[in-house]
Amino acid sequence: MAADKLSTRHLLGIKDINRNDIELIFETADNFKEVINRPIKRVPSLRDVTIANIFFENSTRTKLSFELAEKRLSADVVNFAASSSSVSKGETLIDTVNNILSMKVDMVVMRHPYAGAGQFLSKHIKAQIVNAGDGAHEHPTQALLDAFSIRQKLGDVTGKKVVIVGDILHSRVAISNILCLQRLGAEVMVCGPTTLIPKHIHQLGVKVEHNLIKALNWCDVANMLRIQLERQDIKYFPSLREYAMMYGLNKQILDNLDKEIIVMHPGPINRGVEITSDVADSKQSIILEQVENGVAIRMAVLYLLASQG
Amino acid sequence: MQKKTLLDGPKIQITIKRLCHQLIENHDDFANTVLIGIQPRGIFLADRIHQELQIILKNKKILKGNLDITFFRDDFRRKDGLVSASSNSIDFIIEGKKVILIDDVLWTGRTIRAALDALLAYGRPEKVELLVLIDRRFSRHLPIEPDYIGHQVDSLDSQQVKVTWASEGAEDKVILLSEKL
Numbered sequence: 479m480a481a482d483k484l485s486t487r488h489l490l491g492i493k494d495i496n497r498n499d500i501e502l503i504f505e506t507a508d509n510f511k512e513v514i515n516r517p518i519k520r521v522p523s524l525r526d527v528t529i530a531n532i533f534f535e536n537s538t539r540t541k542l543s544f545e546l547a548e549k550r551l552s553a554d555v556v557n558f559a560a561s562s563s564s565v566s567k568g569e570t571l572i573d574t575v576n577n578i579l580s581m582k583v584d585m586v587v588m589r590h591p592y593a594g595a596g597q598f599l600s601k602h603i604k605a606q607i608v609n610a611g612d613g614a615h616e617h618p619t620q621a622l623l624d625a626f627s628i629r630q631k632l633g634d635v636t637g638k639k640v641v642i643v644g645d646i647l648h649s650r651v652a653i654s655n656i657l658c659l660q661r662l663g664a665e666v667m668v669c670g671p672t673t674l675i676p677k678h679i680h681q682l683g684v685k686v687e688h689n690l691i692k693a694l695n696w697c698d699v700a701n702m703l704r705i706q707l708e709r710q711d712i713k714y715f716p717s718l719r720e721y722a723m724m725y726g727l728n729k730q731i732l733d734n735l736d737k738e739i740i741v742m743h744p745g746p747i748n749r750g751v752e753i754t755s756d757v758a759d760s761k762q763s764i765i766l767e768q769v770e771n772g773v774a775i776r777m778a779v780l781y782l783l784a785s786q787g
Numbered sequence: 788m789q790k791k792t793l794l795d796g797p798k799i800q801i802t803i804k805r806l807c808h809q810l811i812e813n814h815d816d817f818a819n820t821v822l823i824g825i826q827p828r829g830i831f832l833a834d835r836i837h838q839e840l841q842i843i844l845k846n847k848k849i850l851k852g853n854l855d856i857t858f859f860r861d862d863f864r865r866k867d868g869l870v871s872a873s874s875n876s877i878d879f880i881i882e883g884k885k886v887i888l889i890d891d892v893l894w895t896g897r898t899i900r901a902a903l904d905a906l907l908a909y910g911r912p913e914k915v916e917l918l919v920l921i922d923r924r925f926s927r928h929l930p931i932e933p934d935y936i937g938h939q940v941d942s943l944d945s946q947q948v949k950v951t952w953a954s955e956g957a958e959d960k961v962i963l964l965s966e967k968l
Contacts, residue, residue, distance in 0.1 A: 482869055505871065509872040512875055516908050517908070517909070517910065521858035523859075527864075551858075785863065787864055
């Protein structure tokens, strides 16, 4: 049984929310999924709410997904991209956000290259904050939509085995996913080259496997992460080709498994590196469902946070 | 708490039958008319009206859906608690159809206003009519009046009208609750 309101005023990370919060977000997202499949996809719930999307780091799908979610809830939306702003002239984070808030903004959706930026901001400003990714720390809405997609496909997350494959070290998606899936009762394994698995990851209670085939044989769901070359300041593996040979998922590997697993990817996909095109486009892949669910999950999060005021 | 029974089982059945005959007078065989129950409480009355119409019209297929208005309410962020949404189930087109909106109690009219908004997300109906079991007249906040009324009651704002249904595991009953002075 889900709670009747969230236990938090901001959504900074999965770390800060409990299982009841997650269930409530899922139940609300179920209703919004129905809304976004109607001929008129808009409801007036956030008509008097202004939301600023502040992106200090590039993003396509997360930004689009949040913007669509906000517009479908009838919120007023302002967008801000650091690359074309006064941040490049040396303005601080608090000054930037305070200036935006002076224009009477109620909520801030923020992506920032530094871990903890949302946490820091929540202590200094009154508006509610939704973390849209902070460095290699957390990306809560992505984890929620991933777990929601698994629940939609398999009926339940509890008891399911999920392997997260790839660049765990630099991935905020991996950390949020591990926390979210475990909170919902799933078993989680991480798989990748030793250099891309954080040293103390076992402290989170996850299994570690370096052999992709073994990992795939164990799991019900494989979440293939993108190799984040932009965050890798040193070489973590000899070449992309070698990575693709060791940890890339292709149709042959998928067909050779003695069971049918579900393939996920948070995007953007490096086709031919993490997964091949025929896997990405196969019926076992739920990548496009993840994108659709992303809008519903973000609508649910914004709606539930707005009700807390 | 004082309780007064406004309608009980047999009276509710007679009222529903009468409402159905009134509907048939205006909508004939329901070829271009659909029934929409407003979530969460209006759907029980909509079910009963639907069942009764099918008996009277000898199993003629009549379209019926459930409409949730949660996201269209005008008191969101003004209330303490969050109202959780119910499901919508309207698997037909309402464009050009005559729609009978059905709810158990009409009080301030705000629910109906939200329902009209919610309904437009499914298309532009030819006409919308409102059917309620209980009309708490003289307490409207908006200029909304029902077309079909089961029973009218004059009540204070502090009073509550509660409708229970046999299909919910209770009994068919309408009671007026008021604080003891």
